[in-house]
Amino acid sequence: MDVRVGDLLQMKKPHPCGGNTFLVGRVGMDFRIKCQTCGHEVMVPRAKVEKNIRKIIRDGAEVEKAPKKAPPSREQERQK
Numbered sequence: 001m002d003v004r005v006g007d008l009l010q011m012k013k014p015h016p017c018g019g020n021t022f023l024v025g026r027v028g029m030d031f032r033i034k035c036q037t038c039g040h041e042v043m044v045p046r047a048k049v050e051k052n053i054r055k056i057i058r059d060g061a062e063v064e065k066a067p068k069k070a071p072p073s074r075e076q077e078r079q080k
């Protein structure tokens with residue numbers, strides 16, 4: 001998953017303060033993310049962050065998530 005410094009992450013699991021939007025301050029083995037509701041900064045392992053991301057917001061727009069493998073087209077199956 002492509003996460004960059006300055007991205008806003010909307011998480012599935014909210015911070016104890018109730019906010020679920022975090023600003024990315026640093027990426028690497030661990031991410032440093034800052035809760036946009038209470039301003040608390042936390043270091044979280046990359047794997048844990050990625051599992052928790054609902055949305056990535058960059059420059060005010062939602063970033064498309066990495067495309068998964070395209071499922072086989074139903075139209076083509078029907079034509080058999």
Ligand SMILES: [Zn+2]
Nearest residue numbers: 015017035038
């Ligand atoms: Zn918070």
